[in-house]
Amino acid sequence: MAQGMKRLGVPVAAFFGVALIGLIATSWLLNRDALRQAVEAQIRAVTGLDLVVKGPIDVSVFPGSYVSFHDVGLKGGATSDPALSVDVLTANLRLLPLLLRRFEISDVMMLRPHISVVRDANGESNWTPFIDTIARTMKPGAENQVSFSEIRIQDGVLAYEDAANRVSEKLGDIDLSLAWPSISRSFAATGQFDWRGERVDGSVSVSDFVAALSGDRSGLKARLASAPLKLAFDGTVANRTSMMMEGTVTIDSPSLRNALRWAGQPPPGTGGFGRFALKARANLVGSSIALTNVNVELDGNVAEGVMTYANTGRQTLQATLAAGNLDFTPYISTFRLLASGARDWNRQLFDLNALNTTDLDMRLSAAKVTVGSSKLGRTAFGANLRSGALALSVGEAQMYGGIARGSFGISRSDAVADVKAQFQFIDVDLQACASELFGVTKLSGRGNLNVSLVASGASPFGLAQSIDGTATLTGHDGAIAGFNAEQLLKRLERRPLSGAGNFRSGSTPYDKLTIAVKFSEGVATAEDIRVEGPAARLTLTGTASVPAREYDMKGIASLVSAPNAASSFELPFVVQGPWDDPLIFPDPESLIRRSPGAAPLLDAVKDRKTRDAVRSVLERFTGGGLKPAAVPEAAAPAPAASAPAGAAKAN
Template sequence: MPIVALLGVVVIGLLAMSWLLSRDALRNAVEAQIRSVTGLDFVVNGAVDISVFPGSYVSFHDVGLKNGGAIDPALSVDVLTANLRLLPLLLQRFEIADMVMLRPRIRVVREANGDSNWSPFIESIARKTKPGGEQLSFSEIRIQDGLLDYRDPHNHERLNDIDIALAWPSISRSFAATGQFDWRGERVDASLSVSDFLAALAGERSGLKARFASAPVKLAFDGNIANKASLVMEGTLTADSLSLRNALRWVGQAPPGSGGFGRFALKARASLVGPSIALTNVNVELDGNSAEGVMTYSNSGRQTLQATLAAGAIDFTPYISTVRLLASGQRDWSRQLFDLDALSSVDLDMRLSAAKVTVGSSTLGRTALGANLRGGALALSVGEAQVYGGIARGSFNIARLDTIADIKAQVQFSDVDLQACASDLFGVNKLTGRGTLNMMLEASGSSPFGLAQSLDGSATLIGQDGAITGFNVEQLLKRLERRPLSGAGNFRSGSTPFSNLVMQLKFNDGIATAQDIRIESPTSKLSLTGTASVPAREYDMKGTASLKAAANGTGGFDLPFVIQGPWDDPLIFPDPESLIRRSPGAAPLLDAVKDRKTKDAVRSVIERFTTAPKALQPDAEKKDEVPAATAPAATAPAEPEKAN
């Protein structure tokens, strides 16, 4: 019963106060407290609602808080409601318990020196919360459907649909903010807590915990913060994203290329000083690749990323899968334009070492890579890479000139498997053995085809103990030595072994000129001259295949031949005139052709001797044979079989 009686007294008192209380005094007291706490001018442009019972509050419509003589208010609110403490109200004391802001528009302008239009508020809070200072009349604010507009000399950001609760210390020393907001079209759940709010306001060291979670990325920081001369943060930073590409787009960064940059996770010890953040004890995962090391990021007008990382295995395939050098059909160079925008977005200095590196179908062993991107120029260096059973070293440079890529490459493959190397680099699958390849190349173009057209430089290949597949020179020469006019037969099979191979090529505007090409084996030798078109991917070459003489000086044989057609399936055919001249029975016919009287008569016979079997000419049209009766004198006698 005493409690019921007490409640009855309180209710009666509140009813009486609702009639007797001076609304003007209450309004003035509330406005004075708001000015005192915020340190800003409080301007009311709309109506004022005052209630004592059943709810005790003062609601101001269309209000603004601004700094001194500033034209634009730091805060504009559609409805600001100050809830009052009940017991002090019975004693005619007007104290704000908390405030609710409906549709506030918060404007933050930060100058280059760090000052902002909210500096008076921060100074006021710091003054009133320090020991011995004035007591705060209220310490909680709830924001509903708010908007924050932030500007500094380099950035302009906006947060929409803000629903958040702020609590600064009235008894404890902590500060907390919890809620949600929209940023760049994504909903963000946020929480922030400062263990020593007084120290933080004074710029002293204080504990800080922050969490931000959205669909593109989740971030968390747990450490310390200080802000004396400049902002300093130290602690553990974690980040997680299902798609780093989407996260980069969300924060306004253009991701490089169009492949990779999917699943991402990072955990590191972070140290932020001003616009730079240093990460140590880094554990980072990207697209299934994991690495450890150190990283540094700064944004002083231009973004710069530095990193030194070590990994067990790295797969670069996702990042090069969209770089297509050949067009569909694997015959022609792609004419798709390069996307060079990524070369201008950020400066990069990275060192990466890995026990295993995968690039498409190629696998490298222990590899040390370096990448430097500055001012739109990319320099890649390979200190040493175990590849194709040997070692690769070199450098690769790309400079951007508007839409043109200016490329320079200097590469050495030492003691490598020639079959794997030639297949991966040039799409040539007809070479086996081991060797050393040196290349110094330059090209400029806006597409792979443009690079092929402008290719300049040189290449040298020294090979040993291998073979060229697709034809057997020794067998062909021995057969033609015995019977020069026996026909080419199926010579596009088997392989030509070699003990030594030398290739020296000079490139000029996409044309490769053979300066020295020699292929030697104990029984045969090949030499080549001519050119190969890089843009057309075609051969136009001549050569001589030689069957070495036996120890007694017999059996030597030289056969000129021609190589023409596409790189992956060239035509190789012997010189018919040399075969005819080697035949004792057919050589006189060649001279007879010069005589107009016998020219027509012997033409068909020569064609029959020099034309490959129809099996090698699937597209050849059937020729009408010349009846033997029309050319009795042109019939060549059968050749005797020569001994080996």
């Protein structure tokens, strides 16, 4: 075998020797003008563009076989602006054809190319002739079929202009390798580029390049990876009358908020929109995409269903999704009705710009939903955002141990938000409902709540000032904590001037609770408030200021009479002060008049000044300095802060 190798080595060495001698001789005898013209003709045949050389031309045959053109422009016949300009374009030549005095390009390298893509209103671009020519020359059986095995781009720049859609983009520092071997129908491109301050690594492969260039269906695999976003597609593509793609798409982002900013889309609000992942079957036609078999994850929330997205001058998103557990807390955490650390309404102006960016139509169902401290069971709701008007609807939600239904709408008028809300809570736990919705912690029982409100304002405080509407509450089998009405009434019935004492303990049970309130310009007026218990009954009238969050109400408490009793004991009382810490105290005028010894004194005194002095002495005598309330011919009640020590506080 060794002898055979030796015998084989002689002709091989001889062959390479002859080839080397021929190559050296060719470099001496080469017609460089013919070589340059041949290279230009092949580039024109492949690209359909004329080669315009403004700089020097370098020709080398040995040791490297190439032609380098400096300051090169490629222009189409109908376009005055260059579609491509290159600092240095180098065409490497195939070795064997060169020995036979034929000039064939094996691959092309472009150093610092500037690529310009201009798209017109009809969807055509200045690169359409280039694409048509490649498709024509690469078809099997085409005359003078020419192909480059590879085109390398180094340190390139691409500018894209679409005046019809007002799109202008720029890619920089492009390093790509484009390959479509003449012996294969495939095409592949791999490399990197800079876009909007991020380095993007990408790859594209087309199974049938000729079909894809002709607009016919072809297999397509694409991948883009950057710090804000990763995207992959595996399917088919066609482009007869419009772009059509069908396949599996996957998207992954550590922060959807950052990815949206990077893509030039303003993210909604300031909370949430972190970790995001999507996998779906995609069907793209033109500027619309339909996603089926969707599996989407956002901020730990996972849902399945279908989605569609269209961009016809205005972005539109439609979705129908089902989920197990959903947590909406990140999206509402930055929306505060009350000022931080205060009992006043938040006066910060609304930012309503997000309402005008996208149209939304979403249907969502979940087994469990968390919104702040609220926990909901099985819930179905919808969201519709169109032309700046947002409408939220809750078909049915298991909430507070009962059922909740309702709708919430907000529309924009300049910087003012017009709000409309209608909610219905059926057979709910009143303690949980009143605590989370209104901050009232002293009410228990079960009942129904109906709310219908409208408001308009540029801030939560502005909304509070303009609230109009109604609210009704019916409860049963509960209690009002913080005071015992029966104990207080019995004590004052026996000794009216004994002082209120300490009755801020215990609770007042009720069998039936009725509350009917009407809102007008931020003031709630009690139309019917009744508490009916086994031992005591209470009725209330008056108003509550929504902007000030304060009560100004009067009521009557009475003991329930026995069946054979002649009359029942009734005591007027006053409720004043802030919602979260109101003062409740009995009417001292009524207590004085019920005292057998004190009432004749007041009746005997006809002069107003003398009567006020006597009443003052009696009040000091009772030990509490009971605060007057709605006394005829007397001054109005003093501010809540000056209430007597015996006044009760309750939520």
